[in-house]
Amino acid sequence: ESLLSCREDDRNSGHLSQPLRRKTLHNPCSWQSRCWQLAIALLVGISGVVFSLGNRVLAQSNIVPDDTLGAGENSVVESVGLIEEIKGGAQRGQNLFHSFLEFNVDVGREANFLIPVPAIQNIFARVTGANPSEILGTLGTVGDSQPNLFLINPNGIIFGEDSQLNVGGSFVATTANGIGLDNTGRFSASEPDSSNLLNINPDVFFFNRLSNQAEIVNHSTVGLQVPEGNSLLLLGGDVSLDGGALLAPGGRVELGGLSEPGTVELSMDANNLSLSFPDNVARADVLLTNGADINTQAGGGGSIVINAQMVDILGESILLAGIEQGNGSVDSQAGNIKINAKGKVNVSESSSIDNVVFGIGDGGDIEITTASLEVTNGAQLSSSTFGDGNAGRVKISASDTVRFDGVGTNGSSSAAFSRVNPGAVGDGSDIEITTASLEVTNGAQLSSSTFGDGNAGRVKISASDTVRFDGVGTNGLSSAAFSRVNPEAVGDGSDIEITTGSLKVTNGAALSVSTLGEGNAGAVKIRSSNTVRFDGVGSAVLSGVLSGAVGNGGEIQIITGSLEVTNGAALNTTTAGEGNAGDVKITASDAVRFDGVGNNGLVSGIFSAVTSEGVGNGGEIEITTGSLEVTNGASLNSSTLGNGNAGSVKISATDKVSFDSVGSNGGSSSIFTAVLPGAIGNGGEIEITSDSLELTNGAQLFAGALGNGNAGSVKISATDKVRFDGVGNNGNSSGIVNSVGPGGVGNSGEIDISTGSLEFxxxxxxxxxxxxxxxxxxxKITATDIVRFDGIGSNDLSSGIFSSVGIEAVGDGGDIGISTGSLKVTNGAQLSANTLGKGNAGDVRITVTDAVRFNGVGSNRQSSGVFSRVLSGAVGNGGDIEINTGFLEITNGAVTSASTFGEGNSGGVRITASDRVRFDGVGSKGASSGAFSSVQPGAAGNGGDIEINTGSLEITNGAVISASTFGEGNSGGARITASDRVRFDGVGSNGASSGVFSQVNQGAVGDGGMIQITAGSLFLTDAFISSQSLGTGKAGDISIDTRQNLETNRSSIQTTTLSGDGGNINLWVGNLLLLRDNSQIATTAGIAGAGGDGGDIIINAEFVVAVPRENSDISANAFNGRGGNITITTQGIFGLQFRVSLTPLSDITASSEFGLNGEFQLNLLSPVDVTQGLSELPADTVTSELNQSCQAGGSQSAGSFINTGRGGLPPDPTEPLGSSDLWEDVQLPKKASTDTTDLPITNSGKLIEAQGWIVNQTGQIELVAQLPTANSQWGCSLR
Structure with missing residues (x-):
């Protein structure tokens, strides 16, 4: 849309469409009306002449000779009808001098200087009187030579409307005081007596007046014309062409003047006369108005030169040079148009300066050197070719300002053109502007283009301060700079080059390079030391290969301090034809900012596109800067709708890159690369390298494939941090999307993030x-510090990473890989790999050197965690979940879950933690924390295994490890390996016990998975290790291997089936197997009253211990099937007794209610030598004496020593033994001997009961009556 709305003023071919020698047209469609205007003007003129002649038929011109030349050399005037013949004069070789008091030529009359001899080359006519000359008729020369004619009148010279020239050579009219002849010659009008007449060419004009140099005015609508190849010079004072015309075909027209005393040098090269003005003398002004016309067109040559203080070209006036139609040759070269103004040049009111080739040959340049230039109200500068030859340059040099503004009354834009027009063969040339500041406003244009067979020229701007393009003209055209290869043209466009302090392109203005024909478009190259700003709807840089074109688009290059593209402005590179779009390359040392949406709904940004008609690749977008902001709906967009690849988007920022918020049109701030519907080609990559990256409030990075081709990848490298946060008011989550859309055929790209820290x-x-x-x-995520996913968005979606195969899709999901120092996934955030179509879900692989924490449930009732799913309707396998870390914590309802709801196996969960793993608690919505593997209802596939390798494992307060099947397939197993200990403890707020579960649920078809635990020690409190089948399949086995103890408290290790065989339980315990408080080790088959043999229980333990009255059991039972076998290999069993059936006591049973009982086999290991490690007592004992000395007195019973065994001590030294604590002798009592021997008692004084003990100096322990002061909190005392 931007390329179509931003159009060049194709109606204006430099105001030219006809090969005319004068008064050429400003618009092709106005030719007839202009002819009528000329006809009416001619009739009016003729009527005026007739009226004048009717009143002055016999009037004579006022030509009065003076006598300053001396006797015999004074001028003589003779009237012959309407002709004044001027004879006499002073001859000096090739020079003929005339002098007059008055010199005027009346309307309808002629004044001719007669040439006395063929040798005359120059005729000088001065006016020594006080009045200006009025040339209202014809002024000429007659004779056998073609001399140059000089008319000198310091009082002024006026040419009337009907005035014309009939000279054989060049013509010079001047208000100078005199003319110099080499160093000694002089011909002065103001000081005639000082003249020194010589036979040499003149070389200088003298201006002696201190101020108010007289002016030269040309009203000649007929035109003052010199023969082809000659010069026409008007030298004032001020020079004014008020509707007048000057014609010097193939020659030279030069205008200028001085406003203070000085000299102007004259150079004569045959018929080519030229002036040289001093730099240190004030100049006079030059004015062209009311359709004034200067024309030097011919078969070659033809120059126009203006030297002045101020130059005004107004009222449809025209300066025209070049080569006429039908004239010229391959060697022909048109002359230049040069304007040199110390002050200001003003070209306005549909006036024009044109250097045009209509014939054969190269056009000349247009050169303007001034302090300031204004081209306004439809005025134009044009260097073009309609014929066979190259156009010339338009070269502007202004020390202050250059301004192009507005549209003329004829609808034409103010402009500078370099153009190869239709039918022409040749190259356009450059438009070069050097100034302090440049403004192109209100529809004005700078345009270099080709419509014919040839290359367009450059538009080259160098402004030390500012360049500004602003607005749209009343003709609907943008203020712009163009380089274009137009339809049916054959040739390359050229570059637009801007070098400045700051550049502004605003309110619909544009810089455009394009090709619509056969050839490459040029580039746009901007270099700004300070700022570049594009603002407003339609404000743009455009590079395009448009429909029907064959060629490549040009680059857009911007080098600046800072760049802003706002409120719908855009940088756009497109191919709609056959060729590649150009690249966009931005280098900004400070900052780049794209912001907002225009009032027409179009977004600010950069756009690289292959359109639906395009055959070629899109351009690259490259940004190198300090910082980048893309906000309020702005976008960096690279896409293909045609046959070709989309370009990549590459960003490199030393500081920060941020994308934020949503535009007023509902679009997210974004980077967008896509293969769109109908396209054939690959999407472009997105690469961001920065210190930090933020995408917030709905901002997105999107790489997609909706056509036939692969989506691009997304690669982010941020040394410090990457942050994605929030949801936009359009409901879009901030983040990255890489997608193969519906109807797309191709793979989506990889997403790779490397940073210090990452937050979603x-x-x-x-x-x-x-x-x-x-x-x-x-x-793939790599973060040296931390990765954090947290919370739910306002769109009720979880934060996280999601890899999915969508409904009806055919393809595999991508893997998720995270490598970081620490990872947190909290408050409903998720890492998820799913498949809903035909394909496998991706794996999730997490490698963390420190800790991984999954915590909580989101407000959308979604658990935090890691998920791998084969969803309903999908055909494919789920991906594995792998976590490698130092420490893993899953709490408050968070999970790791691998499941299948469709047709395919679920993935596995593999956890490796060098330190420990902790699962704890229940979420706010009642979900248990834990690790899950499941085959869900309606699914057909096997569940994946859960594997945990760690130093220690804690599963507490309702957290679980669960492998289950509800569908058609086997559940996964659970394998736990812990070098230290494993602890399952507690019941959650949802009533669920902590534990490990392998379950075949009711209605499922499949076997349960095996539970394997290898640990240093295992502790269960209010927990379960359970393998259960409520379907038709077998429950999985349970295998536990501990190097130390296995202790259960109100807990169960069990396998249960509804109708199938019970799973086996194998326990290898290095030390003690302890069952407390209704703990169970049990296999049960056929709990529904159906068949199924009980599973076997094999126990290898140093000791197997239970409390008899706590009803802790080891059982292998069945209902209709055979009871399972129990084999225990141990040093000893304590507190348990084999029984036929279960009792309220602690039992060992292997029974079947209606089938055969199982067998119980006890394998006792060799008894332990209890004497090992005991010290030998002393040979002499004093037991009797001590007993008698310490005997209790009175009726007190004898003292006793009790071995309480394990558990017989209070839990804390400050507490008494509880009544529930069990004391039990472990050997039969022996009857005490009644034989006693009384020994004499030696009275050794009052005995005091020992109050404590000390270690004496020899290291021996002594009982003491007086307890010494101790540092311990508790005293040690014997009772």
Whole structure:
């Protein structure tokens, strides 16, 4: 849309469409009306002449000779009818001098200087009187030579409307005081007596007046014309062409003047006369108005030169040079148009300066040197070719300002053109502007283009201060700079080059390079030391290969301090034809900012596109800067709708890159690369390298494939941090999307993020997905510090990473890989790999050196965690979940879950933690924390295994490890390996016990998975290790191997089946197997009253211990099937007794209610030598004496020593033994001997009961009556 709305003023071919020698047209469609105007003017003129002649038929011109030349050399005037013949004069070789008091030529009359001899080359006519000359008729020369004619009148010279020239050579009219002849010659009008007449060419004009130099005015609508190849010079004072015309075909027209005393040098090269003005003398002004016309067109040559203080070219006036139609040759060169003004040049009111080739040959240049230039109200500068030859340059040099503004009353834009027109063969040339500041406003244009067979020229701007393009003209055309290869043209466009302090392109203005024909478009190259700003709807840089074109687009290059593209402005590179679009390359040392949406709904940004008609690749977008902001709906967009690849988007920022918010049109701030519907080609990559990156409030990075081709990858490298946060008011989550859309055929790209720290919060997410035919890409995250996913967005979506195969898609999901120092996934955030179509879900692989924490449930009731799913309707396998870390914590309802709801196996969960793993608690919505593997109802496939390798494992307060099947397939197993200990403890607020579960649920078809635990020690409190089948399949086995103890408290290790065989339980315990408080080790088959043999129980333990009255059992039972076998290999069993059936006591049973009982086999290991490690007592004992000395007195019973065994001590030294604590002798009592021997008692004084003990100096322990002061909190005392 931008390329179509931003159009060049094709109606203006430099105001030219006809090869005319004068008064050429400003618009092709106005030719007839202009002819009528000329006809009416001619009739009016003729009427005036007739009226005048009717009143002055016999009037004579006022030509009065003076006598300053001396006797015999004074001028003589004779009237012959309407002709004044001027004879006499002073001859000096090739020079003929005339002098007059008055010199005027009346209307309808002629004044001719007669040439006395053929040798005359120059005729000088001066006016020594006080009045200006009025040339209202014809002024000429007659004779056998073609001398140059000089008319000198310091009082002024006026040419009337009907005035004309009939000279054989060049013509010079001047208000100078005199003319110099080499160093000694002089011909002065103001001081005639000082003249020194010589036979040499004149070389200087003298201006002696201190101020108010007289002017030269030309009203001649007929035109003052010199023969072809000659010169026409008007030298004032001020020079004014008020409707007048000057014609010097193939020659030279030069205008200028001085406003203070000085000299102007004259050079004569045959018929080519030229002036040289001093730099240190004030100049006079030059004015062209009311259709004034200067024309030097011919078969070659033809120059126009203006030297002045101020130059005004107004009222449809025209300066025209070049080569006429039908004239010229391959060697022909048109002359230049040069304007040199110390002050200001003003070209306005549809006036023009044109250097045009209509014939054969090269056009000349247009050169303007001034302090300031204004081209306004439809005025134009044009260097063009309609014929066979190259156009010349338009070269502007202004020390202050250059301004192009507005549209003329004829609808034409103010402009500077270099153009190869239709039918022409040749190259356009450059438009060069050097100034302090440049403004192109209100529809004005700078245009270099080709419509014919040839290359367009450059538009080259150098402004030390500012360049500004602003607005749209009343003709609907943008203020712009163009370089274009137009339809049917054959040739390359050229570059637009801007070098400045700051550049502004605003309110619909544009810089455009394009090709619509056969040839490459040029580039746009901007270099600004300060700022570049594009603002407003339609404000743009455009590079395009448009419909029907064959060629490549040009680059857009911007080098600046800072760049802003706002409120709908855009940088656009497009191919709609056959060729590649150009690249966009931005280098900004400070900052780049794209912001907002225009009032027409179009977004600010950079756009690289292959349109639906295009055959070629899109251009690259490259930004190198300090910082980048893309906000309020702005976008960096690279896409293909045609046959070709989309370009990549590459950003490199030393500081920060941020994308934020949503535009007023509902679009997210974004980077967008896509293969769109109908396209054939690959999407472009997105690469961001920066210190930090933020995408917030709905901002997105999107790489997609909706056509036939692969989506591009997304690669982010940020040395400090990457942050994605929030949801936009359009409901879009902040984040990254890499997608194969519906109907797309191709793979989505990879997402790769490398940074110090990474955050996804409040609904932000990364998504890689396929909804078409192709694989989803993977997500790879590397963060040296931390990765954090947290919370739910306002759109009720979880923060996280999501890899999915969508409904009806055919392809595999991508893997998710995270490598970091620490990872947190909290408050409903998720890492998820799913398949809903035909294809496998991706794996999730997490490698963290420190800790991984999954915590909580989101407000959308979604658990935090890691998920791998084969969803309902999908055909494919789920991906594995792998976590490698130092420490893993899953709490408050968070999970790791691998499941299948469709047709395919679920993935596995593999956890490796060098330190420990902790699962704890229940979420706010009642979901248990834990690790899950499941085959869900309606699914057909096997569940994946859960594997945990760690130093220690804690599963507490309702957290679980669960492998289950509800559908058609086997559940996965659970394998736990812990070098230290494993602890399952507690019941959650949802009533669920902590534990490990392998379950075949009711209605499922499949076997349960095996539970394997290898640990240093295992502790269960209010927990379960359970393998259960409520379907038709077998429950999985349970295998536990501990190097130390296995202790259970109100807990169960069990396998249960509804109708199938019970699973086996194998326990290898290095030390003690302890069952407390209704703990169970049990296999049960056929709990529904159906068949199924009980599973076997094999126990290898140093000791097997239970409390008899706590009803802790070891049982292998069945209902109709055979009871399972129990084999225990141990040093000893304590507190348990084998019984036929279960009792309220602690039992060992292997029974079947209606089938055969199982067998119980006890394998006792060799008894332990209890004497090992005991010290030998002393030979002499004093037991009797001590007993008698310490005997209790009175009726007190004898003292006793009790071995309490394990558990017999209070739990804390400050507490008494509880009544529930059990004391039990472990050997039969022996009857005490009644034989006693009384020994004499030696009275050794009052005995005091020992109050404590000390270690004496020899290291021996002594009982003491007086307890010494101790540092311990508790005293040690014997009772």
């Amino acid at each position: 919060t409040n609904g932000a997410r990364v998504s890689t997905e396929t909804f078409g035919e192709g694989h989803a890409g993977g997500v």
